[in-house]
Amino acid sequence: MSLLLPLILLGLWQQLATAGWLPIGIIPEPLMVMRSWHKWIFGDPALSLSPYSGTWVDNVLFSSKRVFQGFAIAVVIAVPTGVLIGWSRLFARIVDPTIQLFRPIPITAWVPFAVAIFGIYDANALFLISLGAFYPIVVNATQGAKDTNPLILRAASMMGASRLAILLHVVFPSALPSVFTGLRLGMGVAWTAVIVAEMVSVKSGLGYVLWDAYYVNRMDICVATMVSIGALGFLSDRMIVRLSDFMFRWRK
């Protein structure tokens, strides 16, 4: 049922292209995209030197690895920071204003600095990804920690839990569902960031292919890349949802 509308749109697109109503140099026809994509994935001996022959897996791995690494850095820093901000008024007063000061700056605006500092290497992409993913995770972790039911905090202290134990055994698990909302949002930003970084500076990955294919007028490859990025974003989101379903099976 949910596939019905996309299939109709795809059919319509193909029909328009076959009828010759689309500017073929700008909007490629779906069947051509499929053929090029197939070559891009599985290769073609006749075109073995083409950058769009058999290089899809490598590029997917380049981008995915960057997203995974950058996202991991963001999680490791943002989750503890957010939980601490939500839990300690002192820590919030010291750290939170700085975060809120930097947060409105879009990650795209960081690109020149990222290139200037990290050059055209992976570190540049990792910086943009982790910075971009950091904000939604830290904000949601903060809110999750703040929303800890005050009654269960009382209960924990009545049962002899120390302040540190309350942070680890009550505030943190209580903030986790909200943290996972942040992870989903952060993952979306991470994919945006990796494409931006690869389009502008890093010389590999799906973002690089996207911009490069545009320059040599391979709009079919552009479309195949866009769909690939979408699919990867969707897949990583499902992975987080699966993990959270497993972790929060106590919610019903």
Next chain:
Amino acid sequence: MDYLSSKSPLIQIEGLSKRFDKRGLHIDALADINISIYSGEFVAILGPSGCGKSTLLNVIAGFDTPNSGLALFRGNPVSSPSPKRAVVFQEPALFPWLTVIDNIIFGPRMQGKSSVEYMPRAERIIQQVGLEKFAKHYPSELSGGMLQRVGIARVLVMDPEVLLMDEPFGALDAQTRTVMQELLLDVWERDHQTIVFITHDIEEALLLADTVHVMTARPGQIKRTIKVSLPRPRSAELTTTPIFNALKLEILRLIREEAMQAAKDAVI
């Protein structure tokens, strides 16, 4: 007064007053409360809603500090919450991500006890409250009465010196409440645990307690202290006996008098 010194109270409240400041408004919650609670005693604090009886419990628990007066536990001022003064809240206040058994052993674990020490006790108590089949369930899978059983079990396992109960059955339906009251009487019969029980339900106070402190409307004061010398072990049938009803009538009159006084004060 020499005969009193031989048995000093477990909890002593002396001239205790508590005021809340809300947006520049002073609200006197408690005014000059004096109570002594002895070890093994089942005490009920009975009063209308908003009379500050929960505040009194919170002070004894160490969640709130009084503005004046003293709350003494074994002769020492109460300064912070402690597993020795265990609280059963009106809402169950369980950890939703922990199973029933993990909720019950939370206290001993936090106090750094070894599982060899607390597990046999936890298993005995989970049986006593009738939840052994639900040990691996999460709170979201249990009914209100069962949740409150967990709330009671998790404090019993800590072997507290006093059980502070803040209208623990207030949110339950009438039938479940009766079952829970009998469960609590049963628990009390076993080891005569000291209990301070907050309620606005006259029958509940009389059925459970040895001593009922009747409180006035805000600012809360102790209007009268009534000794309930009904025989034990008690059960819900006791509430239909003439002697029970006579006591109930006495308290009803007290409360009506109080309500009339409050209405008169409001007019002036």
